[in-house]
Amino acid sequence: MTCCIFVLMKTIPFYKYQGTGNDFIIIDNRQHIFDKNSTHKIEKLCDRKFGIGADGLMLLENHDQLDFTMVYYNADGNESTMCGNGGRCLVHFAQHLGIVQDKASFEAIDGIHHAHLYANGEVSLQMSNVSSLQVFDGHVFTNTGSPHHVQLTDNVEHTDVVSQGRHLRNTLYGKEGANINFVEPQGGNLFKVRTYERGVEDETLSCGTGVTAVALAMHHTQQTDDHQVQLRTPGGDLKVKYQPTPGGYKDIWLTGAATQVFKGEVLI
Numbered sequence: 518m519t520c521c522i523f524v525l526m527k528t529i530p531f532y533k534y535q536g537t538g539n540d541f542i543i544i545d546n547r548q549h550i551f552d553k554n555s556t557h558k559i560e561k562l563c564d565r566k567f568g569i570g571a572d573g574l575m576l577l578e579n580h581d582q583l584d585f586t587m588v589y590y591n592a593d594g595n596e597s598t599m600c601g602n603g604g605r606c607l608v609h610f611a612q613h614l615g616i617v618q619d620k621a622s623f624e625a626i627d628g629i630h631h632a633h634l635y636a637n638g639e640v641s642l643q644m645s646n647v648s649s650l651q652v653f654d655g656h657v658f659t660n661t662g663s664p665h666h667v668q669l670t671d672n673v674e675h676t677d678v679v680s681q682g683r684h685l686r687n688t689l690y691g692k693e694g695a696n697i698n699f700v701e702p703q704g705g706n707l708f709k710v711r712t713y714e715r716g717v718e719d720e721t722l723s724c725g726t727g728v729t730a731v732a733l734a735m736h737h738t739q740q741t742d743d744h745q746v747q748l749r750t751p752g753g754d755l756k757v758k759y760q761p762t763p764g765g766y767k768d769i770w771l772t773g774a775a776t777q778v779f780k781g782e783v784l785i
């Protein structure tokens with residue numbers, strides 16, 4: 518007896534975005550065109566050889582009261598915690614779809630976010646309040662929507678971000694992991710940052726929740742007195758401003774460029 522197995526394939530539209538070199542596949546999922554339960558499919562779409570290639574994939578979905586809902590997956594295919602650069606790109610995409618104009622409000626996994634869009638292509642995203650920063654010998658740990666380890670280094674360009682980041686992510690943070698940021702103060706309120714991202718399991722060119730964690734950690738440990746700092750990543754510059762509270766920070770805004778790179782259709 519012969520038996521046939523039919524695998525139904527279809528094409529869906531997608532957009533490719535980047536925010537300071539942190540790159541994402543974005544899908545308009547308001548009509549539920551995307552099967553959210555296929556970790557393997559998402560991993561394959563993000564694969565730089567077998568798919569489109571990206572650090573993560575995001576879905577824009579409907580929301581009852583706000584402009585939209587953000588759903589974020591890391592390149593390994595797993596849904597993860599907040600992505601700051603992704604959030605900025607998704608706001609830009611919402612403007613492209615005509616859902617928002619110069620401001621937006623949306624819900625992500627860590628709560629409600631507000632954003633402003635500027636004519637120069639930059640997006641400012643309000644990040645979740647931070648209620649605690651833990652200072653250890655040689656590093657700070659905090660959660661800016663995603664968990665971050667912040668470590669000072671004398672020479673960030675010569676730091677082996679992948680092997681040191683991978684080692685710290687696995688030995689200090691176990692299965693759940695954390696993102697590992699290496700920072701070198703440049704004087705004034707400028708800091709150079711490189712990040713090893715969990716879920717990508719590699720260095721990315723920039724990480725929005727990461728530079729936010731770095732800015733707060735640098736202020737918390739008196740590396741700067743300013744309430745606004747500039748973060749220089751391999752993918753470009755970001756700004757973070759914030760207001761200190763007892764033990765934490767509020768009114769935290771992440772600002773930088775968000776760019777649509779191309780759009781296409783993919784077989785899934």
Ligand SMILES: N[C@@H](CCC[C@H](N)C(=O)O)C(=O)O
Pocket residue numbers: 539591597598599600601602603663664695696714715716717721723724725726727
């Ligand atoms: N690149 C992101 C962070 C994405 C989530 C992270 N990989 C995690 O799983 O914690 C950003 O811009 O914040």
